[in-house]
Amino acid sequence: MNRFIHILPNNGINKLNGISLAHLSDLHIWQPEYYKNSISLFSLFKNNKWKDLKQLQGYLNVKYNRGPNLYQASCLTTALQQISKNENNPHLIITGDITNISLIDEFSHTKNLINDHFLQKKIDQFIFKDLNKQLLEKEINEMKLSIKNQSLDEPWRFYTAIPGNHDTYTPSSVEHNYFGQYFGDCIGFTHLNHYKNNNELNFEENKEQMEGNYFFRHNSNLFKELQINLSLNELFPNIKLLTNSNFTTNILLLSLKSSIPTKPFVAGGEITEDQLQKASNLLQEMQNIFKEQIKQELNGKKEENIKFFKVIAMHHPPIRRSKKTWREYLDGLDDDSKKRLLEFFDKEGIHLVLHGHTHHHKRIELNNSVNTVIVDNGSSTLVDLQKQNKLARYHLYHIEGCELKDVEQFIWNNNHALFEKNNEL
Numbered sequence: 001m002n003r004f005i006h007i008l009p010n011n012g013i014n015k016l017n018g019i020s021l022a023h024l025s026d027l028h029i030w031q032p033e034y035y036k037n038s039i040s041l042f043s044l045f046k047n048n049k050w051k052d053l054k055q056l057q058g059y060l061n062v063k064y065n066r067g068p069n070l071y072q073a074s075c076l077t078t079a080l081q082q083i084s085k086n087e088n089n090p091h092l093i094i095t096g097d098i099t100n101i102s103l104i105d106e107f108s109h110t111k112n113l114i115n116d117h118f119l120q121k122k123i124d125q126f127i128f129k130d131l132n133k134q135l136l137e138k139e140i141n142e143m144k145l146s147i148k149n150q151s152l153d154e155p156w157r158f159y160t161a162i163p164g165n166h167d168t169y170t171p172s173s174v175e176h177n178y179f180g181q182y183f184g185d186c187i188g189f190t191h192l193n194h195y196k197n198n199n200e201l202n203f204e205e206n207k208e209q210m211e212g213n214y215f216f217r218h219n220s221n222l223f224k225e226l227q228i229n230l231s232l233n234e235l236f237p238n239i240k241l242l243t244n245s246n247f248t249t250n251i252l253l254l255s256l257k258s259s260i261p262t263k264p265f266v267a268g269g270e271i272t273e274d275q276l277q278k279a280s281n282l283l284q285e286m287q288n289i290f291k292e293q294i295k296q297e298l299n300g301k302k303e304e305n306i307k308f309f310k311v312i313a314m315h316h317p318p319i320r321r322s323k324k325t326w327r328e329y330l331d332g333l334d335d336d337s338k339k340r341l342l343e344f345f346d347k348e349g350i351h352l353v354l355h356g357h358t359h360h361h362k363r364i365e366l367n368n369s370v371n372t373v374i375v376d377n378g379s380s381t382l383v384d385l386q387k388q389n390k391l392a393r394y395h396l397y398h399i400e401g402c403e404l405k406d407v408e409q410f411i412w413n414n415n416h417a418l419f420e421k422n423n424e425l
């Protein structure tokens with residue numbers, strides 16, 4: 001039996017022969033009533049190590065300033081449901097700040113919300129009309145259960161998540177890798193050579209889907225064995241490839257980690273030169289592997305004709321956003337990191353950068369070799385009715401070939417309790 005068989009379509013392929021991406025960020029879900037462990041200032045003080053006492057500051061901030069009334073879980077569940085129903089079948093990207101103070105219960109609870117309102121919905125809605133109508137109901141139900149079990153076991157096919165500064169809030173949360181424990185199964189390849197050298201990376205046609213989509217598959221057991229033993233830093237950078245059936249749209253999705261534990265009242269980050277060197281290697285390796293494995297599928301066409309649309313998911317803005325130097329120091333990347341990133345975007349031909357952190361939507365186009373587009377999603381759960389620019393939102397990106405064809409923004413309508421398309425974008 002082919003161990004690479006997987007009967008779900010490549011998530012992200014739409015009817016227009018392009019690929020769609022959905023972008024959420026800065027969720028900050030806080031619902032302690034659902035946590036296994038009771039949370040209080042006393043319990044945090046009692047159970048924390050000295051190096052983790054920043055959690056006390058964060059807890060007070062959540063309780064009296066930025067709690068569930070401001071960052072609403074209903075916005076997240078609604079966004080997930082709307083994205084799961086989108087006819088273009090977008091691949092979901094979450095650019096950090098899943099939690100508030102990096103409690104393990106925060107990670108667990110938000111993971112359950114994503115499973116229940118996105119992953120399960122995606123699986124439940126797969127159309128079975130193309131199946132033989134003569135199949136017995138029992139056989140169909142068994143097939144549905146098989147699909148569901150397999151998909152829940154491989155969430156990386158459906159969405160990508162990276163940590164924000166609130167997900168690396170304390171040294172202990174990084175040391176214990178809470179993010180990796182709950183979201184390590186949705187990231188891309190970190191060490192391609194492990195798979196390639198062991199003949200565990202395969203690229204094959206999804207024969208169960210009529211459109212004949214293609215995508216990379218790997219031995220899930222090996223993938224899990226590698227990922228579970230990696231530290232948070234070793235999980236990044238990582239890479240995924242999304243492609244359509246005729247190879248006209250091929251997206252390389254590269255995830256970077258800019259978040260590190262910081263002192264109280266500091267929310268900045270860094271991107272090291274070492275991480276970018278590894279990212280450059282991953283980009284080149286994935287392109288080479290892709291071209292090698294599709295030569296026979298191109299019917300004589302040169303694999304050099306295959307082009308890639310390159311996307312980066314990260315948390316902090318890669319450029320200066322604040323006019324105040326002290327604010328940029330406290331909240332942004334250091335100057336060396338920003339300089340490295342701008343050089344990397346130009347050198348590697350990065351077309352689109354998706355990030356969050358500031359809670360303010362902003363779109364910038366760089367004047368470089370590929371006119372890199374940088375989009376800050378803003379928060380997807382923040383509801384400040386006094387400020388239009390602080391209403392929860394998410395974005396959809398439609399890519400064909402090496403061109404960003406369309407960007408759609410959906411903003412929270414508090415009266416209707418749903419996200420509506422912003423036609424003024």
